[in-house]
Each structure stands twice: as structure tokens, then as C-alpha cells.
């Protein structure tokens with residue numbers, strides 16, 4: 001079994017320094033994804049990033065159940081995350097959503113439960129990039145905190161070990177962190193060499209909140225709605241390709257080594273055993289040098305790939321309104 005480095009969250013919970021994503025990007029069936037989870041457990045993965053909106057928790061739950069019953073893995077050695085989707089932020093809904101996920105994943109508790117997005121705006125599964133929901137609205141602190149209070153209750157009840165946020169910005173965190181009775185243990189955010197989010201990354205690290213990096217390879221198979229002109233192909237960035245050549249590995253591997261050495265926890269997705277095996281193995285051997293780390297840091301392109309435009313509300317200018325880029329939370333008219 002590979003010896004994957006373990007980190008500790010701010011509540012003392014141990015967590016592997018790399019995990020596996022389970023979003024099939026509207027391209028892979030739930031069965032393909034759950035079979036990848038089965039193979040990944042066998043290979044040594046212990047951290048799995050799930051979400052109710054990925055539409056595959058029931059099949060993945062079946063795999064967890066079998067692996068635990070077969071004695072392949074102990075429940076306490078797994079770190080299983082899930083996320084409450086945007087249409088389940090209302091009174092009682094977060095509790096309900098958690099209960100459904102527990103049923104689907106066949107678990108007594110979830111290790112980390114995330115608020116998937118900080119507002120209750122949702123899109124139909126598989127919708128195209130221009131789709132808008134007329135009920136969408138900007139972020140409101142009170143609404144978010146009403147959902148967070150339910151997250152805190154889930155933690156009190158022992159149904160989730162850690163609670164966490166996703167797709168946050170510094171202005172939103174500045175609003176909500178002082179109001180949280182239980183601080184988030186982690187924040188999931190897009191992080192790869194072309195989108196390093198240094199300010200948000202440092203902000204979280206300074207507050208003892210663990211950044212978990214999604215799309216760590218630049219999500220080459222992401223849904224069409226998330227592909228825009230000008231998007232950088234991370235694995236083709238010259239510095240990544242050069243370093244990959246020097247180490248004799250695929251550029252994806254350089255992205256993952258960089259992520260782990262920087263301190264975020266990447267959660268790469270693959271259904272191909274050769275790829276997901278090398279993704280785990282790479283963090284146990286042949287680290288990048290300080291010079292290589294510095295060259296990647298200098299190559300940041302500030303290129304967000306998951307722009308979230310399907311969550312925009314009426315009156316919002318464009319997707320940048322979701323990300324508070326001028327340092328204040330965007331309201332109805334930006």
C-alpha cells in the first residue's frame with residue numbers, strides 16, 4: 001500500500017494530501033465513476049469528493065458498502081465528502097439533503113460536508129451555458145448563514161465530522177466567518193497552475209482553513225457550458241510541459257505534484273486506472289524542486305475555468321459578478 005502523506009484539518013481530523021473527484025462532467029455514467037471509485041479504493045485512495053448533484057452517490061455508496069464489508073478498507077480510514085446542492089439551502093432542506101446523501105452513500109456519517117455554492121441558485125442538470133433560472137439571486141449573508149446554521153446542527157448531531165464551504169470569495173468569507181459558531185475546516189476552490197488564486201489560498205491558510213483544489217489538471221473534459229474562448233489548456237502550458245519532460249511524466253502529474261507541495265489537497269478525476277493510479281503514486285515520489293515550484297508560481301494566468309455563469313441572476317453583468325473581483329460582494333445591480 002502506498003504511503004500517502006496525511007494532513008490535519010483545524011479540528012484535528014486527518015485527511016490524505018490527495019483524493020479522487022467523482023464528477024462525471026456530464027460525460028461519464030454513474031456506473032463508470034463508481035467503478036473507478038472501486039478500483040481507486042483497491043489501489044489506495046482514501047479521500048473521495050462526492051456531491052449530491054453529481055447524480056452518482058447511490059452507486060458510489062454501493063461500492064463503499066462492499067469495500068467496507070469485504071474488509072478491503074475500514075470505514076474510519078476513508079475520508080468521504082459530499083455537498084449540499086443549491087436548491088437545498090432552505091429551512092430543514094440542508095438536513096434533508098444530508099440525510100439523502102447518507103442513505104445514498106450508505107454511511108452513518110460524512111467526513112466533510114460542503115455548502116456547494118454560496119447562494120441558492122441552481123440550474124437543471126446538463127443545461128447549456130446560456131441557461132438562466134429566473135429565481136436566481138445574489139449572495140445574501142443572512143440566507144447563507146441560515147444554511148450554515150443547519151450545517152452546524154449536522155456537526156452537533158455527529159452526522160458530519162467537518163463542515164466546509166465551496167466557491168467562496170474573500171469578501172463573502174469576511175462577512176460570514178465572524179458569524180460562524182463552527183469555522184469551516186476546508187474550502188473547495190478551483191486551483192491549478194493557470195488559476196492559482198494566491199490571495200484566497202493565503203487567506204485560507206492564514207486562518208487554518210484547508211484549501212481543497214478542484215479541477216487540478218484544468219478539467220480538460222469539463223462540460224461544454226464551462227468552455228469559453230481564451231481558456232488556458234493547463235497541460236499545454238509551456239512551463240508544465242517542460243517540467244513534465246524533465247521528470248518523464250505526463251503534464252497532469254506535474255499539476256498534482258505542484259498542488260500537493262504547495263499545500264492544497266487536489267481531487268483529480270479519472271476513470272482510467274493507469275491515470276488514477278499514477279495520480280496517487282506521484283505524490284509519494286520524485287518531488288518538484290524549489291526552482292520548478294517557483295517557475296510554476298510565476299506562470300499563473302488568472303484563468304478561471306468554472307465561471308458559474310448558469311448561476312447568474314437578472315441584472316448581473318457577467319460571470320465576474322459571482323466572484324466579487326473588485327473586493328465587494330456584488331448585489332442585484334452589481
Ligand SMILES: NC(=O)c1ccc[n+]([C@@H]2O[C@H](COP(=O)([O-])OP(=O)(O)OC[C@H]3O[C@@H](n4cnc5c(N)ncnc54)[C@H](OP(=O)(O)O)[C@@H]3O)[C@@H](O)[C@H]2O)c1
Pocket residue numbers: 020021022023024025049050116166167188189213214215216217218219220221222250252253267268269270271272274275276278279306
Ligand atoms: N466544488 C465544486 O464546485 C467543484 C467544481 C468542479 C469540480 N469539482 C470536483 O473536482 C474534481 C476534479 O475536477 P474535474 O474532474 O473537473 O477536473 P480535473 O481533475 O482537473 O481533470 C479531469 C480530467 O483529467 C484527465 N486526467 C486525470 N488524470 C490524468 C493523468 N494522469 N494523465 C492524463 N490525463 C488525466 C481525466 O481524463 P481521463 O478520464 O481520460 O483520465 C479527466 O478528463 C471533480 O471530479 C469534482 O469532484 C468540484
